[in-house]
Amino acid sequence: MTSLRERKKAKTRAAIRDHAMRLFEEQGFAATTVDQIADAAEVSPSTFFRYFPTKEDVVLIDDVDAVLVVAIRAQPAGVEPIQAILLAMRDVFADLSPEAWEFEQRRQRLFHSVPELRARVMHQMTDAIDLLAGVIAERAGLPPGDFSARVMAGAAVGAMLSVVPSGGLPAEGVTPADHERLERALTLLQQGLPLG
Amino acid sequence: MTSLRERKKAKTRAAIRDHAMRLFEEQGFAATTVDQIADAAEVSPSTFFRYFPTKEDVVLIDDVDAVLVVAIRAQPAGVEPIQAILLAMRDVFADLSPEAWEFEQRRQRLFHSVPELRARVMHQMTDAIDLLAGVIAERAGLPPGDFSARVMAGAAVGAMLSVVPSGGLPAEGVTPADHERLERALTLLQQGLPLG
DNA sequence: CAGGAAATTGCTAGTCACTAGCTTTTGACA
C-alpha cells in the first residue's frame, strides 16, 4: 500500500529529524543552522522547511495530548478524574516501545537545555488544559466548559509540570525517574495537596 | 538624584515601548518591524536592541513574580498556603494604579492574540512555580525544595492559568472579569477541587 | 570653564531563519 513516494517521504523526514537531533546534541541548538541539517540530510534548505515549518518543530511532536485524552477516555467510568489521569499515564507509558522510550529521553534532554524549545512545549500546556478540562467534565457528567473541571485540569497540568523542575510537559517525554515523581504528584493532588 | 542620563534613558525606553505597543495594536505584532518602531520612537534600530533584547521583550515585564512573592511573605503566619496566595493577589491588585491597571489590560490583550508572546509568558511559569514552591515551603516550615510544596505550587499556578482560557499568567495582568474567576479558582483549589 | 573619561548612540556589514515564486526532476498511471 505504501507507494514509493510515501516511503521516500517518510525516509526523508526521518533523515532530517535524525541528523538534526544529532547535530543539536553535538553542537547545540543555536549553533546548528538549517543549512547544516539540510546538508547532512542531503536535501535542499527549502525542502527542510517543507517538512518542518520551523527549526524548533524538528524536535516537537504533534498529537501527544490526543493520545493521553484517548487513554483517559478508556478508563472505566467509576474512576475519579485525577485517578483516571494517573491510570491513563501508566497505560501510555506502558505502551512505549524501547526505541520510542529512548527517543523520548533524547528529546527530553534537549528540552531541558534549550530555552526556546522549553517555551514551545509550555505553549502546548494551554491546549493540554483545554483537552483535559473537556475529558474531566465529560467523565463527571458536567457541561463542557464547566469551570470547576477547568480548574482541576489546570491544577493537574500544573502539578505534572512541577515534577520536571526545569520545564517540559510530562506527557511528552519523561525520564524514568520523572515518571515516579509524576505518580507521586498526582497522588498528592488526589489527596487534596497535603504538605510535608 | 536622577541624573540627566538616567532620565533620558527612561524616556527613551518609555518612548520605544509606547510606540511599539501602539503599532502592535494598530497593525499586529508580526506586521510591525523593529525598524518601524525605531523610526516612530526616533532612535536607531541598534538602539532598540540595546533597550530590549528581542522584539517580544518590549511587552514583557521582568519582576512581576517577585512582587507576588513579597506579598505572600507579608501575609500573617497562620494563614494557609493557598489562602495566603489568594490574599496576596488581592493586595497586589489593590496596589495597582489606574494607569498600571490599564496598561496591564493592553498587554493582556496582546498576549491573548499573539501566540509567540503567549509562549514567552508560559515560559515564565516555571520560574513562578519555583518561587511559589519556595515560599510555600518556607511558610509551612518545610525544607526548601520539598516535593509536596512544589506540587502545591504547580497546582496553584496551573489553576491560575486555567482561568484565562487562552493563556497568560494571571499575576502578570488580568482583566477585572478574570480577577473574579481567579479568586474562584483558588478557592476551589483550597477546597480540594470539588467538581460541579 | 576646559577637557578627558565614560556612557550612549548610530552606522556598516554581516548571519541566519524563513517566505514566495519559479523551474526541474521524479514517481504514478494509463
Next chain:
DNA sequence: TGTCAAAAGCTAGTGACTAGCAATTTCCTG
C-alpha cells in the same frame, strides 16, 4: 512510453538580531 502531478531545487528576497567601530553626549575633575 508519454503525460500529469507531486516533490525537490533554485533565486531572490525580508526581517530579526549581532559585532565592531566611529561619533556624540553627559559627567566629572581640575
